Amino acid sequence: MDYQNHEIQPGMEAMMARADEAAADPTRPVYHFGPPSGWMNDINGPLLHKGYYHVFYQLNPFHTDARYGTHWAHARSTDLVHWEHLPLAIWPSTEDGETSCYSGTAAFNRDGQPVILYTCTRRWGRDRVVPEPFEQWAAIGDDDLINWTKYADNPALSHERDARPEFDWRWRDPFFFFEQGRSFMVLGATGVGTPIWESESGDLLNWTYRGLASDISQECPNLFKLGDDWVMLTSPYTPVDYYIGDFDIDTYRYTHRVNGLIEPTKTFYGTNILFDADGRCLLFGRLLRTFEGAAWNGCMAIPRVLTIGEDGHPRQTPVEEIEMLRGECHSPPDTTLSGTSKVLDVRGDTLEIIVEIEHTGASFAGIRVRRSDDGADGVRIGYDGDSVWVGGIEIPYPQAAEQGSIKLRVFLDKSVIEVFVDDGARVATNFIDCGVNDLGIELVARGGEAAFRSIDIWEMEPIR
Template sequence: MTLVLKRQENMEILAVLVGLFCVLQSNGIEVEALENGCQNFQSHTVMLQEQQSYRSSFHFQPPKNWLNDPNGPMWYKGVYHLFYQYNPYGAFFGDVMIWAHSVSHDLINWIHLNHALCPTEPYDINSCWSGSATTLPGKGPVILYTGIDANHCQVQNMALPKNLSDPLLEEWIKFAQNPIMTPPDGVEGNNFRDPTTAWLSHDGKWSVIIGGWSNNQGMAILYRSEDFVNWTKNQDPLYSTERTGMWECPDFYPVSVNSTDGVDTSVLNEGVKHVMKAGFNSHDYYMIGTYVPEMEKYIPDNDFTGTSMDLRYDHGKFYASKTFFDSVKNRRILWGWVNESDSREDDMEKGWSGLQSIPRHIWLDRSGKQLVQWPIEEISKLHGKKVSLFHKKLDSGSIFEVQGITASQADVEVVFELPELQQAEFLNPTAVDPQLLCTDANASIKGRLGPFGLLTLATKDLTEQTAIFFRIFKGLKGYLVLMCSDPSRSTLRDEGR
């Protein structure tokens, strides 16, 4: 039994024009600064095609070109900011990448501003790669980012707002004494990147971690500073392991053990656990554990194993994620890059590639063993006409089309009731890779309880469809629900897709 959402060919496109130049800025830290001219990286306006059936209206996207990692999300003076990796020259990952910049009042509707950081100096002349934003008490936000220098070495740099009274933070300047961190002994120049949001530790010093690889270990390289300008590498990483590859886009933050509310990155008390996230093998993995600042050690409840059993934010297209603490609504919000599966030729033809996930509120499960996430409440602003169905009986093998949906994109809430769960097959979750199980038992393989679910973006004859389906199993201590997607029939090649 399957529920079908029929694909419609019409889509409303909102094209926001990108600014034609970018400038530069300064903060409360007493430093010299250099202007960060982006004149050579202007993103010219583009008219979108009237029909772009595959462009999202729900997810964040620039009007054109390539997008990847979310960088430095934050709230400042009533405005949400999102920076991101961007190629101003085309719909593919570029030899030179910049920080694009957009702002919003609700995390849903975005205005694209001038680019924030562009390669202009010897320490970032070959790209401004990923990083984070930290708000210094009484001084405002500071950006730490990875620059690819003239020798193609990865170094860490700082940038500051020029005008702290500007809620849009439209102009940024670079610290004249960049780089402020360079690859330490034992770490090669191409394995040292992506600084996290910094936190204020128990001794009044700032701490930040950089993703790295050394001695066959993936690691969170720890640096500390009294003034946010002069940084000293800690003798040992905050955490390292031989079971992973190079760590990309690490994230480190506290979560409350008793509440769904988020907490500031610098909070440290008995009421929080700490999440350590790292990107490797093209996926984002995380651990939950205890941060011991006196020893500058992170002790995970369960170590990375380097296998599919490690915890992941998402088993779909989701990478290089970044969280930030939203002090307005006391929540921690998670962004992730959604990489597409199109070919380079397809991306160049349509003129864009990549989008950001819908922002998610994230918190610690009551068990304390994993994280829980849910789309932020503001997503309801995108809802239009509501179509409701109740108590629809679906027989085995039946297909039912939802009528009344006139948009090609919809937010679906569906509840399935299965009265005979005792028929479920037994599954030992500790002995099975759920992702492999989804692949091996795709939507066309019948089981005792499943598959059932949705066919989305389905053509009338169902030759093209994306199945989102469920299977129910009997586990060691109850029932297990496996949620899968099957993209094997998602593309019609005769449409050039």
């Protein structure tokens, strides 16, 4: 196929060359969105335009890392569930010394023009004799957001001209936000804090430095207003951090009063947000895996609605649109177990499971999914009196002891598992390694009694 922009041709051909191989992999998720093939990384610059949700994301169709050949891939959806692959949006301009297109942001400027701002990287490792500082490059889209043209005056920000001497040369990951009719941008990984710029013209191409908004310095900073609070999300090479506090538009300073982890694994990472037409704050993140030589690596988490709970901490729930994938429903009867387990008649590896568990005396109460027929293997999800466990992942949750029960909502999709506890008070996401024939589901109560109520299990339809 010929594309309007011939620069994306090699990447498109590489991405499609292994699409059939990726689709045939029995471990590949079928209702989580991902590229046809290749290595998927951070979600970038989600937009809502002409009835479509657009997501951009880092994709390397050639290698299983970000350093050489990373593009911005692009997809759109009318329902946040079924996605249409579009031509690659941003490509490395190798003739200008660009090796990869790192994370960034997208928005419509004051004139309604779509603008992407992303981090341009240069040579790495043995190819780099001295540091070649990252730059922030812009691209301008057409009215359908399909074809993008790089800004003629790139770089929009250079380390030499726009950064401070103390900024790390790998400064990166710009993020736009808007307040009181003004246009701002923050950047990450400077080593000294989160710098902030303002586009006084609102064109999102020309920027004035306003100082450090915060002393926090991590990858992928997202700074946005949610209700009366200001939230910052960062991806600090470890699980995603959240901060909740205030932004002073007069001093350009962000201060937080609450912080914690969005979830306990680094699998969910590289976040971005979008406010939709209904005012929902949609949280996007990628689920990273890196298997050298694999036809596919990574996928997008189910989009989440982010809110602030009554306790002042985040709540994350899957978008309600995911329920359109529900197929046949199985509702086993309520069951009470004491020091034993029960294998259900329902089997599968593409399921949604909801269960309420009253842990009246058990030292552990929960379920096992992807259980082997002999019971030797399976992924354990449940509560031990202090923490929720998802496989080998521990999530401290002392509140459940006071409640006397927990509600689990589990999305099982081949090698991916997403677990939402008590309507998003706690969340855990990960890849799991199970035998392809390990499809059983088991209720478990160890060391005492537990009751399992309101069990619903749906077979989920694929999106491709």
